[in-house]
Amino acid sequence: MAHKEPHPDHDLIQGEWTEKTLVEKLLEPVEKPAPRPWRVVVAVGAALTLVWLYSLFVTFVKGLGTWGINQPVAWGFDIVHFVWWIGIGHAGTLISAILVLMRQNWRDSLNRVTEAMTLFAVLAAATYPLIHMGRPQLFYWVMPYPTHMALWPQYKSPLSWDVLAIMTYLTISTLFLYLGLIPDLALLRERSKGWRRKLYGWLSLGWTGNAVHWQRYRAVYVLLAGLATPVVISVHSVVSMDFAYGLVPGWHLTVFPPFFAAGAIYSGFAMALTLIIPLRKWYRLEGVITDRHLDWMAKVTLASGLGVAYIYLLEIFIAWYAGEPAEWAQQLWRMTGPYAPYYWAMMLINVVLLQTLWFPRFRKNLTWLFIFSILANVGMWLERFVIVIISLSHDFLPGNFHLYYPTWVDWTLFLGTIGFFLFGLALFIRIFPPIAVAEMVHLFHRLRKH
C-alpha cells in the first residue's frame, strides 16, 4: 500500500455506515423476510434430508450389503465422505482459532458462518463412521466407558483415536460457535418478541454486555482459541492415521498427517468460498464481506492447495524411490488402471487449475473463484476416492483385486448429507446472525473512531 491510511484494514468495512445501520444490516437475515434463494436452499436441503433418512432406513433394515463395498474394498463412499466432510469443517476452526490468535481483522466477518459450516460438516461427517458399522447399534463400544466386563476400546487402533479426535473437534467447535454467539443472542433478545425473545433469552445466558462480561468473554475466547488451534491440525492428522497406520499400498505413508491437514484447510476454504460468495450476493453483504476478504480466502486456498499438490508429486516420487513393488504397482494402477480418469481429474483440478489462483485476474474474478471453489471440493472428493477406494481395490495379491461400484444408497447417503448440511446452515442463518454482529461493531469502532 503506497498511500497513507488511517488504518491498514479500513477497507474491511466498505460504504457509509453508522453503528445503527450496520447492526440493522447484519441482522437482516434474521429479522427481515428471507430472500427467494434462501427458500430454494431450504426446500432442496429438506428434500435431500428426507432422501437421506430413507437411505439410512434402508441401510439399517437391509444391511451394509445395500452399499457397493466388497471384499477388498471394505471401505467405500462411507469413508470417502467421512474424510471429505471432516476436511470441510476445518476452515471454520482455522478462522475462529488461528486467525484470532494472529489478530487477523478480516476473520470478523467470516467466522460465524464458517463456524456454523464446521458444525454441520462435522455432524454430517460423524454419521458415516456410525452407519458404516456392521452392527451400528453397538456403536458405544468404541467409546471408553466402564463396563461390567472391564473391557475398554483397543487403543492401538486409529479408529479409537478418531472417536476421541472427532468428539473433541465437535465439542470445541460447538463451544466456540456458541461462545461467539452470546453477545449477539443478547442483542437479538432485546430486539425480538414472542418465542424468539424467549429462545434468545435462554441462550444468551443473562448477558448484559457489562465490562466484566466482556472482559471474561475475551479471556475465554482467547483461551478457547488456544485450545482449538492444535485441533485444527490434529483432527485431520488423526484421521489420516486411519490410513497411514494401515499396510495398504497407497496408505502406508508417513507424510499423511500434514497432507491431510493441508487438504482439510484447502477443502474447508473452498467450501467457505462456495457458501460465502452466494450468501454475500443474496443478502447484499458486499460492504462487510468485501472483495478483499475473498482475496484473502483465495490466497489461503492457494497456499494450502499447493501443499496438497506438492504431496501428490511427492507420493509418485516416493512410490518409485522406495522400490516397494506393491507401492509402485499401486501408483501405476492409479495412473493407468480403470480408475485413472478419477486420478487425472484430481491432478487437473488440485495441481493444474489451482495455479490460476496465483493470478489476481483469476483470483478476483468472482465467477471463476466460485467455480473453482466447487471444483476444488470435487478435487478433494476425488482425492479421498483415490486414497480410500483405488488403494483398496489393488493391494498386494493379484488374486483378490476387485473394483468398487457405488450403489444408489451410497449416492443418496452422500447427497443426503449435502442436503442436511445446506438445510442446517440455512436454518441456522435464519435464527442466528451469519455474521458476528458484536465483532463487526467492534471492528467498525476500531476502524472508524481512530
Add this chain to the structure above:
Amino acid sequence: MKEPRGYKKALEREPFQEDVPFGPVTRRGFLALGLLSLAACTPVVRRKGVPYVRQPEWVVEGGEAEFVTALPHAGFAEPVRVKVYQERPLFMAPLERAMSPYPLAGLYALYDPARQGKAPDWEGFYAAWRQALAEGETLLVLPRTTSPSLEGLLERAQARFPNLRVARFEAWSLENVYLGAEAAFGRRVWPVYAPEKVETVLLLDVEAHEHPAGYLWWEALSRRRLPPMNRIYAVESGASLLGSMADHRLALKPSQVEAFLLALAQTLGVVQGTPALDYGGFLPALAEDLQRGGVVLAGPQLSPGAQALVMAINQVLKAPVRYVEPPEKEAATPKAFQQAEGAERLVWAAEGPLPSLSGKAFSAALSLYPNKAASWSLPLAHPLEASGQHRDAEGRLWSSQALIQPLWGGKTLEEVLAGLLGEELPALSPEEKRALAEGRPLAEAREVPMEVRPGLEGRLPPLRKEAPWELTLRPDASLYDGRYRDNPYLQELPRPLSRLVWDGALLLSEEDAEALGLLADIRARERRADPKRPLLRVKAGGKEALLPLWPLPGLPKGSGVAPLSHFFHPEGVVWPMEVAATGRHYPLVSTQYHGYLGEVEAVKVLEEKRALEMEAHKEKRVSFYPPWPQGEHAWAMTVDLSRCLGCGLCTLACQVENNIPVVGKEEVAKGREMHWIRIDRYFAEEGVVHQPVMCQHCEKAPCEAVCPVAATEHSSEGLNLMVYNRCVGTKYCSANCPYKARRFNFFPYGEAFVGKGDPRKAKESPLSLLMNPEVTVRSRGVMEKCTYCVQRIETTRAKAAMEGRKVRTGEVVTACQEVCPGKAIHFGDLLDPEDPIQAHRKEGRHYTLLEEANTWPRTTYLAHLKNPNPKLKEGEHGA
C-alpha cells in the same frame, strides 16, 4: 383377572408355541411335516430342555460319532468316514486316500427342503407301473450302477415282466474305455492304474473330476511331487487342473491329441510308421522318459481307437496297470437319452440331463428332487439315506449303510425294484456290517490278466478326424453333467482355472476369442469389472446351445470346451463346432479377475534342482511389540503348493465344517463370496499355479492392531481369534489385512442360506440341521475368517484332557487338511519336535506370503516345484 393356567395349557404353550410371526407354516405344523419324519427314523425327537430318560443307542450327547459308508458319485463308490453329530451327518472325509467334492457337497441335498414333493404314493406307483408293463413295453432308464444286488433284482424283474426294458444313461460315458479294451484285448475290462509307481506320467486329455479315479490319481501323483520327483507331461485339448500340474504341457485340439497319441505309439514301436511331427522335441523327450518307466493316463472321452492305443502303449511300457472286470454290467451311455425320448412308457431314474416326459402313455421320474413334468414323481433316497453296494474306481466292492432314515420318504433303486417285485430287501449281512465297522471293502476287485492281441493296427478303430473348430462337452467340475444343479455349495465353488461360479461358459483360447473379434470387448469389460460376456450360438452335431464366452489362457487354438451341464448331446461328447456371435451378452461371474502376477511376488515356483540346493530362508523379524505369552502349543500350518491341485475341496470342506453360507451369484459379482479359503490361480511363466489363501494367523497381525473394540485377538497358542460377539463391523481389519483373508457379513448371509433365500425362514428350515453345532452361525454385520478349525482344536484338547494325556502329534486335523486329495495342507504344532511341520519349515522352498509386510504368518507355504526335462527348451513347457 387372569385365567388360571392349567397344566395342559401350560404344556401346550411352553414347549411348542413360540413366536414365529412369519410364514404360512406354524412351528407345530412344520414339526409335524418335516421333523416328525425324523422322528420316524429314530425314537428321539429333541425338544428343548427335556433330557433322555433312557439313553438311546447311537446317540452321543454333545459329541460326534463316525461311521464308514460308501457314497456313490456317478455310480462309483467313494468310501468315506461320515461324522454324525446327534443323528445328523454333518461332515465327511475320505476313508482311504482321496475323494471327489460331490459326496461332501451332497450333505446340502440331504437337508434341502426342496426335495420335499407330494407325499409319495409308492403302492399306487407300483400298481401303475405294473399296469404299464401289462400294457406294453416299458423302458426303465437307470443311471450307471455298479451294484451287484441291483443287477440281481433287475434280472428277476425282467424275468417276471417281459415288457420291462432297461437302458442305462450317463451323459459322461466310459464306454469308449470298454470298446478300446475290446479292440486291444478282445474283451471288456477296466484299467486300474498305480501312477505313484512310475517316474514319468503322460496325462492324455484328462481332468481329475472327469475320471472316476481322477482324485485318486492326484493323490498318487502328488506323493511323487516332492524330490525325488516324478515328471508329468500333459497333452490336452482343454485346460485342466491335472494339466496345470504338469512339468511339460502341450495343448492340442481333441483330434490332434489322438494324432499325437498315434505318433507316440509309432515312436514307441507299438504300431508301425514314423511320426509325422516331433512336436518341437516334445515327443522324443517324452518317449525317452516314458521308456524309463512310465504310464499313460487317458481321458474316457478319447475314441475307442485311442483307448486301445493307450492300453497297448502301457503294455509296452510295462506300466503299473491292472485290468479288472468292468464295474458296470452294461455301459451307461448318452444314447439312452434318445431311447427315453422315444419310449411310450418310461420310468426315468437316471441323473443329469432331463428328457421330455410329456406326451407319454406312462411317465415316471425317480429322482432326488421332485420332477414336475412327470405324471409320477417319486423321491429317490439320498445316498446317506441309502444302504446298498457300489464298486469304486478300482473295482472293489463296498457296502454302504444308511446313516439317517429318509427325510422325505425316498427309496433306493433297489428298494424300488424290490417294491415292484413285491419283495423284501435283506438287511445288511454280518459280512457287510463287519466290513463297514472295519472300514474295508466287501470284496476286492477280480483281476483279469490281459495281453494285447497281435495285429492291433488292423483292428484299430478310426481315430478322431480334424475339424477347424472342435468342441468337447466335458462334465462341469461342480455341476458334473447337471445333476448337482440344485446344490448351491457346488454352484458357488469356483470352477477350476476360470474361477467361474453359478454358470457354465464356452471356454475358448484367447486367440480364438480374438479371431471371433470378441476379445477386445471382453478385455474392455474385464477392465471395468463388467460381468457381461458375449453370448455365442454354439452348434455341434445338429444341436445348438447359447453359451457365454470365457476366454481361458492355455487352451489350444480351435478347441472349445463346454460343460455337459449346459450343453448335452445324446450322441457323444466330441464334435466339430460352429460358433457365431449373437450380439447379446450374459453376465458371467468369476471370483478372480486378475490372473497374471504383477510386481509383487505372490507365489513361488521353483525347479526341483534349485529347491534342493536352497538353504532354509530365515525370516527377518522386527517388531516394536513384545512377543505374545507362549501357551502349550504353537499352532501353524503349511501348504505345499507342489501337492496342491487347486481343486477346491478344501474350500468346500471348510464351508461345510464352519457353517459358511453360499451368497449367490449377484453377491459374488460384487466380490462378497464368503469362502474362508480362496484359491488364487496365477498364469505364471511356468504354467498355472494355485495358491490357497486363508487367514495366515499372523503373529504380528495387522488386523488385531486396528480393531477399535478388540474383537480380533491373539491367543497364546498363536491363533488369531475372531470374537463374533464383540465385532461391531468397522471392517478396518479387512481393509488392513494384506492377504484379504477376512469375510464380512454384508447381509444376513447365514440366515438367508439356511432359509433358502429368506432369512426369516431360517429357524424353521431343515437346513438348520446342516449347521455344525460346534461353530457359531454368524449374524449380519460381523467379520469372519479361517479359525484353524478352533472347534476341532478344543475338542481334541478336551478329549486329551479326559484321557489324562497330552495332545498327540498330528491329532488335530483341520477340515481342509482332512479332505485334501494331494495332502498339501499340514496343520501342526511348532512346539512339538516330532511334528513334520518342523521339517517343512526348514525346507529351502519354504516361504511366507508377503514376508515384506512383516506379519510373521503362522500359515506358510512350500513353493510349487517343477521337474522340467533338461532336454526340452524353455518355451516348450508350461501353459
